[in-house]
Amino acid sequence: MKKILLSHGGGGKAMASLIKELIAKKFSNKILNELTDSAILSSTGDNRLCFTTDSYVVNPLFFPGGDIGKLAVNGTVNDLSVMGAKPLYLSCSFIIEEGFDWETLDKVTASMAEAARKAGIKIVTGDTKVVGRGSADQLFINTAGIGILNEGINISTSNIQIGDKIIINGPIGEHGLAVMSKREGFETDIRSDCAPLWDLVSEILPEGGIKFMRDPTRGGLSSVLCEITERRDYGIKILEEDIPIHDNVSGFCEILGFDPLVVANEGKVLLVVSPETASSVLKRMKKHPLGREASIIGEITKENEGLVVLETVIGGLRILDRLVGDQLPRIC
Amino acid sequence: MKKILLSHGGGGKAMASLIKELIAKKFSNKILNELTDSAILSSTGDNRLCFTTDSYVVNPLFFPGGDIGKLAVNGTVNDLSVMGAKPLYLSCSFIIEEGFDWETLDKVTASMAEAARKAGIKIVTGDTKVVGRGSADQLFINTAGIGILNEGINISTSNIQIGDKIIINGPIGEHGLAVMSKREGFETDIRSDCAPLWDLVSEILPEGGIKFMRDPTRGGLSSVLCEITERRDYGIKILEEDIPIHDNVSGFCEILGFDPLVVANEGKVLLVVSPETASSVLKRMKKHPLGREASIIGEITKENEGLVVLETVIGGLRILDRLVGDQLPRIC
Numbered sequence: 001m002k003k004i005l006l007s008h009g010g011g012g013k014a015m016a017s018l019i020k021e022l023i024a025k026k027f028s029n030k031i032l033n034e035l036t037d038s039a040i041l042s043s044t045g046d047n048r049l050c051f052t053t054d055s056y057v058v059n060p061l062f063f064p065g066g067d068i069g070k071l072a073v074n075g076t077v078n079d080l081s082v083m084g085a086k087p088l089y090l091s092c093s094f095i096i097e098e099g100f101d102w103e104t105l106d107k108v109t110a111s112m113a114e115a116a117r118k119a120g121i122k123i124v125t126g127d128t129k130v131v132g133r134g135s136a137d138q139l140f141i142n143t144a145g146i147g148i149l150n151e152g153i154n155i156s157t158s159n160i161q162i163g164d165k166i167i168i169n170g171p172i173g174e175h176g177l178a179v180m181s182k183r184e185g186f187e188t189d190i191r192s193d194c195a196p197l198w199d200l201v202s203e204i205l206p207e208g209g210i211k212f213m214r215d216p217t218r219g220g221l222s223s224v225l226c227e228i229t230e231r232r233d234y235g236i237k238i239l240e241e242d243i244p245i246h247d248n249v250s251g252f253c254e255i256l257g258f259d260p261l262v263v264a265n266e267g268k269v270l271l272v273v274s275p276e277t278a279s280s281v282l283k284r285m286k287k288h289p290l291g292r293e294a295s296i297i298g299e300i301t302k303e304n305e306g307l308v309v310l311e312t313v314i315g316g317l318r319i320l321d322r323l324v325g326d327q328l329p330r331i332c
Numbered sequence: 333m334k335k336i337l338l339s340h341g342g343g344g345k346a347m348a349s350l351i352k353e354l355i356a357k358k359f360s361n362k363i364l365n366e367l368t369d370s371a372i373l374s375s376t377g378d379n380r381l382c383f384t385t386d387s388y389v390v391n392p393l394f395f396p397g398g399d400i401g402k403l404a405v406n407g408t409v410n411d412l413s414v415m416g417a418k419p420l421y422l423s424c425s426f427i428i429e430e431g432f433d434w435e436t437l438d439k440v441t442a443s444m445a446e447a448a449r450k451a452g453i454k455i456v457t458g459d460t461k462v463v464g465r466g467s468a469d470q471l472f473i474n475t476a477g478i479g480i481l482n483e484g485i486n487i488s489t490s491n492i493q494i495g496d497k498i499i500i501n502g503p504i505g506e507h508g509l510a511v512m513s514k515r516e517g518f519e520t521d522i523r524s525d526c527a528p529l530w531d532l533v534s535e536i537l538p539e540g541g542i543k544f545m546r547d548p549t550r551g552g553l554s555s556v557l558c559e560i561t562e563r564r565d566y567g568i569k570i571l572e573e574d575i576p577i578h579d580n581v582s583g584f585c586e587i588l589g590f591d592p593l594v595v596a597n598e599g600k601v602l603l604v605v606s607p608e609t610a611s612s613v614l615k616r617m618k619k620h621p622l623g624r625e626a627s628i629i630g631e632i633t634k635e636n637e638g639l640v641v642l643e644t645v646i647g648g649l650r651i652l653d654r655l656v657g658d659q660l661p662r663i664c
Binding site for chain 1: 379445456464469472478
């Protein structure tokens with residue numbers, strides 16, 4: 001009998017097949033079929049709303065730079081932000097293992113409250129379930145978020161054209177490695193980049209020409225790039241030397257054999273921007289605390305239809321592929 | 333160190349204290365502070381929207397009359413319906429234990445799709461996480477729902493007045509006992525009442541005079557009644573003989589020492605209705621498949637401030653109290 005594997009939750013090909021085979025067909029409707037991280041709702045009145053959800057199962061619950069509570073707020077805030085939607089409301093639902101420390105839950109909810117305040121979102125409804133000891137691993141949190149799309153905002157892969165520039169707001173790979181290091185007991189100074197992106201996004205949207213945004217979480221930068229070109233008549237070329245990455249991350253990846261391009265980020269946004277506004281968008285980003293190390297890392301090309309090609313620092317070419325499963329389970 | 337117990341998820345006093353001490357204060361805002369099952373949103377445009385969430389951890393996943401998928405759709409549909417909001421959109425998020433059967437997940441998602449179709453709600457966004465074997469018990473599902481409140485609809489305990497009638501749409505106790513019987517291997521013919529309530533609610537709303545509605549799930553009928561009178565200057569009197577309950581449920585409860593008043597329902601709505609429209613509301617309910625056994629079971633009284641008093645079939649009086657913990661964990 002076919003079983004669900006860890007890889008089915010990894011944000012790669014296996015997860016895509018699970019969603020396609022077990023979920024998308026049955027639930028099919030015009031809104032869901034877009035398969036974006038957030039749904040754009042149409043029957044809710046004059047304003048277009050964005051709706052998204054994520055469950056957080058990160059292990060350990062606390063890691064350098066964050067915790068499950070901060071992550072559960074920012075992760076959902078970011079799914080709305082990359083659609084260009086101002087995050088307004090959050091639901092939160094706890095599944096708690098019997099015997100979990102009251103005090104630890106207190107810390108987690110305090111962290112959620114602080115993250116919500118910083119992100120300017122209100123937690124307005126919730127739910128609490130407790131399951132017997134051994135029936136869950138400590139604490140899982142689900143958040144669902146609602147955001148509002150201002151008029152004229154249209155973030156979609158369908159806007160993308162040849163010549164568009166690819167921008168990322170800062171160094172990659174930090175969240176996944178911070179969580180993994182903590183879990184495995186490695187000593188590193190890597191901290192999660194977990195942060196709410198709306199403030200940055202709202203500052204750059206007025207520059208115009210922003211075609212598409214996505215937060216490279218599970219599956220990392222590589223997965224988002226591959227999704228963009230999948231079944232399209234254009235390719236992407238990325239210059240490895242332009243991808244911001246800190247030495248501690250690249251060094252750690254080299255030692256352990258990880259590819260930083262598929263490691264999860266939680267405070268990063270990848271943008272596809274028109275060549276006309278790319279430099280003004282970049283300039284604006286660099287003024288924001290979350291965009292100081294922003295960089296144009298590549299562009300949409302006529303060549304290599306449907307593919308993502310990485311030009312390595314030594315001048316070689318490498319075709320990026322979506323991860324099949326997951327290098328690092330339970331990082332969000 | 334203080335620990336989270338199963339009782340903290342039981343829908344009773346312990347859960348109320350957890351929410352009050354660990355969650356409500358920190359997340360405090362005008363919308364959340366209402367502490368209704370669904371939040372009424374104000375900044376989403378001309379229409380008032382309702383927003384709610386629930387995680388479902390029912391064990392076993394399949395039980396007479398339903399399964400976790402059907403429950404995850406109807407439970408959230410009902411939380412919107414009892415606010416008077418037409419359910420529009422649902423998110424769904426799966427936490428799956430590694431090794432879970434692909435085929436079983438297929439059955440669950442098929443059941444969700446069917447339930448969504450029947451309830452007239454669209455599943456528009458979702459998330460999938462897989463955790464290692466032993467880190468979750470098979471499958472947990474979270475759904476969050478958005479509904480729209482038509483103009484003039486105002487369902488709130490603040491509308492309640494002395495003399496208002498209490499109505500329930502049908503027999504109580506079936507869901508909790510169906511799940512528990514299946515889990516423990518008891519042979520009964522009790523089936524869960526799991527059903528979407530919007531169709532019934534939308535038919536009775538035009539009758540007018542509907543002050544308050546609530547679905548008596550965890551904690552049962554008793555908990556909802558106690559919540560209504562808590563810190564109020566009125567009481568509730570209920571006539572036991574008018575509470576619809578099937579013989580198999582009352583017999584089973586008697587044998588096992590359960591109180592059917594605190595057993596969960598998943599297709600029931602308790603209403604507080606003005607005395608002027610109570611009989612027309614009841615008449616209309618009885619024409620609906622989910623309201624055939626509807627009954628006026630009591631009323632709001634000037635006496636017994638803050639209390640719920642049950643007049644038993646033999647004429648005795650019993651004060652109902654909110655459950656502290658939970659008789660039956662993991663029934664939803």
